[in-house]
Amino acid sequence: MIREITRSLSARLLGIFLLTSLLYGIASRYTVDLVWNTGYLSEVVGGHMALHIGYVLDDIGQPPRIERAAAIARRVPMDVMVRGPGLDWASDPRFPPLDQVPFRQSEFLLPYLQSDKQAWTHTVKQLQFARYKRRAYVRIEDGDYEIIFAAPKFAEAPRPDLTTPAIGVLSLLVLAACYFAVRWLVEPVRWIKEGAARIGQGDLSYRIPTSRRDDLGDLARDINHMADDVREMLEAKQQLLLAISHELRSPLTRAKVALEFLEDDTVKANLLQDIKEMERLIADLLESERLNARHSKLQVAQLDLGDLVASVLTNDFPAEMKRLDTRLPAAPVSIEGDATRLRLLVRNLVENALRYTPADGRAVEIEVHGTEEGAEIRVSDHGRGMSAHDLARATEPFYRADPARSRATGGLGLGLYLCRRIAAAHGGALTLASELGAGTTVTVTLPSRPCVS
Numbered sequence: 001m002i003r004e005i006t007r008s009l010s011a012r013l014l015g016i017f018l019l020t021s022l023l024y025g026i027a028s029r030y031t032v033d034l035v036w037n038t039g040y041l042s043e044v045v046g047g048h049m050a051l052h053i054g055y056v057l058d059d060i061g062q063p064p065r066i067e068r069a070a071a072i073a074r075r076v077p078m079d080v081m082v083r084g085p086g087l088d089w090a091s092d093p094r095f096p097p098l099d100q101v102p103f104r105q106s107e108f109l110l111p112y113l114q115s116d117k118q119a120w121t122h123t124v125k126q127l128q129f130a131r132y133k134r135r136a137y138v139r140i141e142d143g144d145y146e147i148i149f150a151a152p153k154f155a156e157a158p159r160p161d162l163t164t165p166a167i168g169v170l171s172l173l174v175l176a177a178c179y180f181a182v183r184w185l186v187e188p189v190r191w192i193k194e195g196a197a198r199i200g201q202g203d204l205s206y207r208i209p210t211s212r213r214d215d216l217g218d219l220a221r222d223i224n225h226m227a228d229d230v231r232e233m234l235e236a237k238q239q240l241l242l243a244i245s246h247e248l249r250s251p252l253t254r255a256k257v258a259l260e261f262l263e264d265d266t267v268k269a270n271l272l273q274d275i276k277e278m279e280r281l282i283a284d285l286l287e288s289e290r291l292n293a294r295h296s297k298l299q300v301a302q303l304d305l306g307d308l309v310a311s312v313l314t315n316d317f318p319a320e321m322k323r324l325d326t327r328l329p330a331a332p333v334s335i336e337g338d339a340t341r342l343r344l345l346v347r348n349l350v351e352n353a354l355r356y357t358p359a360d361g362r363a364v365e366i367e368v369h370g371t372e373e374g375a376e377i378r379v380s381d382h383g384r385g386m387s388a389h390d391l392a393r394a395t396e397p398f399y400r401a402d403p404a405r406s407r408a409t410g411g412l413g414l415g416l417y418l419c420r421r422i423a424a425a426h427g428g429a430l431t432l433a434s435e436l437g438a439g440t441t442v443t444v445t446l447p448s449r450p451c452v453s
Contacts, residue, residue: 013182017175057122057142063087064145079153084145094154096132103128103139134158188216195223204231248282281414298338298425298450305333305342305375305446306368312346313366320354325363333370336449337426345422348415349379349442356383356440374428374448382439391434395420419444426450 060068064082066089073080073091081090106127126141135158138149152158188209195208204227208220252275259275262268306328313324353364365380386394397417419442420430427450434440 014179017179021175062122077153078149078151081148092154101130101132101137103130188212188220192220199227252278300336300338302336303339305335308342309346309368312343316347323363325365327367329369333368333375335375335446341422345419348419352415353379353381357381374446377444380441385436385438385440386434391432394432
């Protein structure tokens with residue numbers, strides 16, 4: 001899961017945004033400090049604040065007058081405490097102990113209060129600020145006296161400080177807006193990924209949406225054009241195979257007629273066997289290309305799959321019945337399908353299994369049973385099995401594990417490919433399971449009703 005997240009473009013974008021927000025915050029704080037330290041902000045803001053503090057100190061007087069401090073506490077929403085030689089007064093007894101309040105020295109206001117520009121008699125030694133339990137405190141050391149202001153008043157409940165949550169929510173909203181904007185910008189990447197996967201799996205009719213007018217939209221259009229070109233090339237190849245297969249039938253028929261005039265029976269038999277293999281190859285090629293064609297139609301009818309399999313075994317393999325272990329259901333397994341093509345599928349599967357099972361080995365197992373979606377045919381041999389590499393390519397046309405392509409080690413390499421095409425034409429699937437030295441199992445799943453276009 002972690003690897004998938006790190007490979008995700010959305011996760012990477014989110015990480016970039018989070019890092020950008022952090023760097024932006026640090027840079028903003030540094031910039032503010034830098035501008036402040038240049039004296040520009042301190043000249044504007046610091047001077048005004050120092051002026052107002054000077055007014056307050058003048059109003060209270062030196063030494064501080066309690067009646068003036070009380071008057072200030074009554075007029076403004078804050079409490080006042082005055083401490084010094086012989087003086088310890090507070091407008092509200094709820095002032096906290098000052099050693100608990102985290103005061104910090106002001107580095108920019110104090111110089112203004114101590115400068116010669118202030119035409120007054122006050123001697124400000126310290127100016128400190130603090131926030132404690134949602135109240136703001138100002139502590140001024142004027143000569144031998146301390147004047148502390150607290151706002152809001154202790155008689156009033158302090159307002160909740162929503163500054164940090166508000167900044168956090170606003171930052172998240174801005175971050176989310178940026179994230180979704182960039183995600184919308186790169187949305188075609190997901191379309192292109194899905195389209196490339198479907199086209200790579202053979203769905204050459206699929207087209208990637210091309211509504212965007214940018215570089216990614218241009219890339220999607222280029223991939224669609226490539227799919228068009230590949231489909232045209234494959235259709236041209238199919239037409240070529242169909243044309244060649246049709247044209248080969250006539251000379252093969254004439255060759256069979258000419259063989260009847262041969263007097264050598266051995267030569268005649270060998271040539272007839274070769275011609276029959278060529279006819280079988282042509283028939284399989286024609287059938288597979290018909291199934292590949294989009295306009296191909298199945299001759300669909302209601303049938304009992306168990307009866308169909310039993311009929312194929314009885315009619316096509318009468319001499320091999322002892323080598324077959326058939327397990328057919330007692331109840332009918334009713335589906336809709338093309339009986340001719342399903343017979344071809346069963347015949348090819350059984351022929352394959354018998355070819356790779358030793359004559360003295362265990363019987364080939366043939367099983368038919370109904371499922372919730374339709375039916376399933378399973379054919380298992382007990383031959384030499386296939387490697388993982390051969391298993392992945394076994395249903396490709398003309399693929400043979402034996403590079404020498406000897407007839408003693410296999411057929412033409414079209415049997416399983418044709419079976420896969422017939423299963424797919426019915427809306428089903430063909431799967432293989434094999435283990436070296438233990439044999440191979442072919443499972444064909446068929447829906448109760450094929451999806452015929």
